Amino acid sequence: MQLLIYRLVYPILWIISKLPWRIFYMFSTGIYIFIYHIVGYRKRTVTENLTLVFPEKPMAEIYKIRKAFYKHMCDMFLEMIKSISITDEELLARFKITNVEEIKALEAKNKSIIVLMAHYASYEWATVAQLLINFPTVGIYKQIKNKYFDRLVHRIRQRYEARLIPSFNAMQEITKDKANGKLCSYALVSDQSPKLKNALYWTDFMGIKVPAYLGGEVLARRLDLSVSYLHVEKIKRGYYQAKFITITDDISKCEQYQIVDTYLQLLEKQIRQRPELYLWTHKRWKHRNEEIPKGATVN
Numbered sequence: 001m002q003l004l005i006y007r008l009v010y011p012i013l014w015i016i017s018k019l020p021w022r023i024f025y026m027f028s029t030g031i032y033i034f035i036y037h038i039v040g041y042r043k044r045t046v047t048e049n050l051t052l053v054f055p056e057k058p059m060a061e062i063y064k065i066r067k068a069f070y071k072h073m074c075d076m077f078l079e080m081i082k083s084i085s086i087t088d089e090e091l092l093a094r095f096k097i098t099n100v101e102e103i104k105a106l107e108a109k110n111k112s113i114i115v116l117m118a119h120y121a122s123y124e125w126a127t128v129a130q131l132l133i134n135f136p137t138v139g140i141y142k143q144i145k146n147k148y149f150d151r152l153v154h155r156i157r158q159r160y161e162a163r164l165i166p167s168f169n170a171m172q173e174i175t176k177d178k179a180n181g182k183l184c185s186y187a188l189v190s191d192q193s194p195k196l197k198n199a200l201y202w203t204d205f206m207g208i209k210v211p212a213y214l215g216g217e218v219l220a221r222r223l224d225l226s227v228s229y230l231h232v233e234k235i236k237r238g239y240y241q242a243k244f245i246t247i248t249d250d251i252s253k254c255e256q257y258q259i260v261d262t263y264l265q266l267l268e269k270q271i272r273q274r275p276e277l278y279l280w281t282h283k284r285w286k287h288r289n290e291e292i293p294k295g296a297t298v299n
Contacts, residue, residue: 119279
């Protein structure tokens with residue numbers, strides 16, 4: 001059944017990816033109208049999240065942000081599909097990294113790097129970094145249940161010679177790389193909500209006390225990795241600009257949870273400036289009313 005679904009859907013995705021840019025974004029607008037005005041996909045979740053983190057905003061402004069978010073979300077997910085056939089030249093023109101020298105300075109430290117990312121603006125097109133930096137890029141990701149679409153994700157990202165490893169196997173793979181003397185840049189989207197049993201650190205994110213995902217900090221501490229944050233902004237429709245912000249090049253000098261706190265502060269600042277670019281369909285604050293597990297640290 002998985003193979004049948006893939007064979008039916010993939011040709012459609014390929015055709016969409018080949019659309020000229022103007023028609024491509026007209027199609028995205030049509031998808032937005034269907035998703036937002038007809039289906040109402042997760043509209044309640046988005047509204048709840050926005051009113052939760054922006055209690056000071058009137059509902060008219062909440063609805064304005066919500067509408068802008070859905071337009072961006074449709075663009076962003078279609079841009080993922082566009083990655084099937086986009087050329088290197090097009091991607092370099094549409095996703096610019098303004099300070100490649102920052103990540104190259106970390107590469108000069110002769111140790112691997114964790115690049116923390118978020119569900120903000122565009123995170124898929126960040127694979128363009130592989131065309132600009134020296135270290136091979138490795139994406140740490142959550143596997144897709146349909147193995148054929150999972151392979152498609154691999155194929156899209158491997159166009160830029162990027163390697164993917166599932167999150168559950170990240171420690172083992174990165175440890176193996178280090179043992180083999182292999183220096184890499186590991187990209188990790190870190191604004192997920194951890195499972196409650198793994199909620200060992202609780203802190204404020206957008207003014208709400210929630211558990212933080214510690215994967216990036218744990219990897220950095222155990223394997224002595226540098227840590228950077230990829231700050232991505234949307235310039236206009238279909239165009240993004242990014243910069244690397246070094247969090248640390250010496251993890252031994254960082255206090256416990258300093259990495260995750262800095263990451264969340266950087267992300268929160270972006271969200272407050274342009275909230276429509278964050279992925280509000282995620283239930284990021286779902287554990288806010290849960291009992292904090294014994295032994296957990298609360299900031």
